[in-house]
Amino acid sequence: MTRSRVLLALLLVASASLAAQPKKEKKPKEPVKLVDSGSFGVYVNGRRVATENFKIEERPSVKVISSELKVEDGSDAAHTAELQLAPNGNSREYHWRELRPGKAENIVKFEENFISQSVALKPEDKPRNLSYILPATTLVLDDYFFSHVEVLLWRYMASSCDMARRTCDMKKTQFGIFVPRREAPAVASMEYRGREKVMLRGAEVELARFALVIEGDEWGLWMQDTGMKLVRLTIASSNTEVVRD
Numbered sequence: 164m165t166r167s168r169v170l171l172a173l174l175l176v177a178s179a180s181l182a183a184q185p186k187k188e189k190k191p192k193e194p195v196k197l198v199d200s201g202s203f204g205v206y207v208n209g210r211r212v213a214t215e216n217f218k219i220e221e222r223p224s225v226k227v228i229s230s231e232l233k234v235e236d237g238s239d240a241a242h243t244a245e246l247q248l249a250p251n252g253n254s255r256e257y258h259w260r261e262l263r264p265g266k267a268e269n270i271v272k273f274e275e276n277f278i279s280q281s282v283a284l285k286p287e288d289k290p291r292n293l294s295y296i297l298p299a300t301t302l303v304l305d306d307y308f309f310s311h312v313e314v315l316l317w318r319y320m321a322s323s324c325d326m327a328r329r330t331c332d333m334k335k336t337q338f339g340i341f342v343p344r345r346e347a348p349a350v351a352s353m354e355y356r357g358r359e360k361v362m363l364r365g366a367e368v369e370l371a372r373f374a375l376v377i378e379g380d381e382w383g384l385w386m387q388d389t390g391m392k393l394v395r396l397t398i399a400s401s402n403t404e405v406v407r408d
Contacts, residue, residue, distance in 0.1 A: 193222040199392060202408045203309045207401065212236050214408075217310035224250065230308045240264060244308050252318060253299040257343060269343050273299045278341065297341065297348055304340040304351065304377075309405050313393040315340075316373060316384060319353045320391065340377070352376045361385060363395060363406070370394065 200218035204211055217230040226248040234240040241262040247255040254273040261267040268290075270281045278301065280293040302318065304311050315338065324331040333355035340351045356372040363370075363385075373384040385395040396405040 193224060196221045199313070199390065203405050204408055206404045206406070215309055219310065225255065228310055228314060230310050232307055238264065242307065244305055246303050246311065254301060254303055257303045259305065259343060271303065271341065271343050275299055280343065280346065282346065293346060295348060297339065301339045301341050301348065303343065305343055307344065309396055312375065312384065312396060315351070315353070316386060316393055317391065349378055361395065
């Protein structure tokens with residue numbers, strides 16, 4: 164047999180062997196449900212200083228809250244955040260990244276009774292690794308991202324309402340939270356304050372009002388009935404107002 168015929172025979176054997184191997188089945192993609200999306204305008208002393216664009220997606224195995232905050236004070240600063248929750252609402256992971264002017268990173272991971280945090284202010288820095296004995300029921304509340312407040316509001320509603328009986332007992336409730344930027348846990352409380360008519364985008368609307376208190380600082384929250392969406396937030400201590408665009 165000539166050399167060319169030997170090579171041809173070897174190629175045919177190799178091709179047959181590859182064809183006989185079972186193809187790896189691709190994992191089916193999980194269906195994605197868009198729960199909410201939009202943007203919040205952040206105003207301090209009546210002047211717009213930042214915009215948060217966000218979306219909240221739900222899959223069978225995870226809920227993902229993705230946000231990007233762009234500062235409008237002339238610094239052109241921008242940050243992103245991704246919060247992952249388990250189907251039961253427990254926290255899984257939180258990733259915060261500074262896009263500009265720096266490249267800082269803050270990563271928080273949750274185990275059953277343990278939280279680990281990795282913080283790097285510069286890409287070349289060795290990350291500082293921190294740990295906390297806290298349960299996975301602890302909720303992330305980054306006070307730069309107001310979509311996290313909406314998720315906390317939904318948690319409060321879920322804990323206060325019996326959907327089968329269509330009844331709600333929205334009394335004052337406390338939640339354990341973790342503020343990644345401050346590298347510290349805290350306790351937040353929320354309660355329902357009734358219905359209130361407010362001016363929103365030039366029109367008077369009636370909304371459900373809630374109070375969120377974090378370390379003695381009270382935030383006012385207003386939620387519309389359709390979709391249970393957070394549409395307004397105020398922080399009196401810093402003269403801050405957040406409005407859904």
